[in-house]
Amino acid sequence: MKIGEFAQRVGVGIDTVRYYERQGLLPLPMRQLSGYRRFETKDVARLQFVRRAKSLGFTLAEIRELLALLGSRGSDMAGVKAATTQKLADVEAKLAELVHIRDLLQMLLDSCPGRGAVECCPIVNALEGEKHMSGPHPLEKPSDGTTAPQRSCCSAARTCETQDAASAVDPICGMQVNIETTQHHAEQSGVGYYFCSAQCRQQFLESGAPAAR
Numbered sequence: 001m002k003i004g005e006f007a008q009r010v011g012v013g014i015d016t017v018r019y020y021e022r023q024g025l026l027p028l029p030m031r032q033l034s035g036y037r038r039f040e041t042k043d044v045a046r047l048q049f050v051r052r053a054k055s056l057g058f059t060l061a062e063i064r065e066l067l068a069l070l071g072s073r074g075s076d077m078a079g080v081k082a083a084t085t086q087k088l089a090d091v092e093a094k095l096a097e098l099v100h101i102r103d104l105l106q107m108l109l110d111s112c113p114g115r116g117a118v119e120c121c122p123i124v125n126a127l128e129g130e131k132h133m134s135g136p137h138p139l140e141k142p143s144d145g146t147t148a149p150q151r152s153c154c155s156a157a158r159t160c161e162t163q164d165a166a167s168a169v170d171p172i173c174g175m176q177v178n179i180e181t182t183q184h185h186a187e188q189s190g191v192g193y194y195f196c197s198a199q200c201r202q203q204f205l206e207s208g209a210p211a212a213r
């Protein structure tokens with residue numbers, strides 16, 4: 001089959017076929033007397049293998065190694081399993097990083113009342129960094145590669161002097177909280193308390209009493 005038919009059968013563009021050839025993932029096809037390149041059914045299977053491996057996160061270099069194992073007579077499947085085990089570890093590490101990013105984004109959202117002067121926004125303050133906070137920055141990892149302890153980014157917020165009727169002060173960090181929008185509240189001895197984040201609420205519940213301010 002010609003390159004156009006070959007590309008169509010696999011579901012890729014002609015340029016993709018040529019790219020994989022240059023990367024050594026497809027053997028150079030034989031040419032017909034007319035000069036056209038001729039692809040065979042085994043080439044379809046090979047390119048499908050490449051695409052499926054790529055969809056699982058294997059790099060082109062890793063796919064080349066897998067193809068080399070397949071093309072080597074007497075190769076043991078241990079090499080394929082080792083490569084797949086490493087790829088799974090890579091994926092799990094990426095997942096952990098994504099979960100960490102998700103938690104940080106949620107922490108930022110929880111800390112922001114969503115109304116008021118932008119210079120009082122805890123999200124902006126946390127992104128601006130060290131001049132608004134002490135201790136390790138919640139959005140950065142320590143130099144040793146470990147994950148910084150989670151903390152409420154309200155510690156990065158400036159104190160806003162203005163409050164309105166729909167506001168309350170977080171008893172843990174002292175931050176102004178919009179009582180209409182916050183999802184974090186608790187009641188103790190008949191008194192309601194509002195918090196900028198789940199972390200502050202948890203600290204309040206664990207301490208059993210509001211922090212003295």
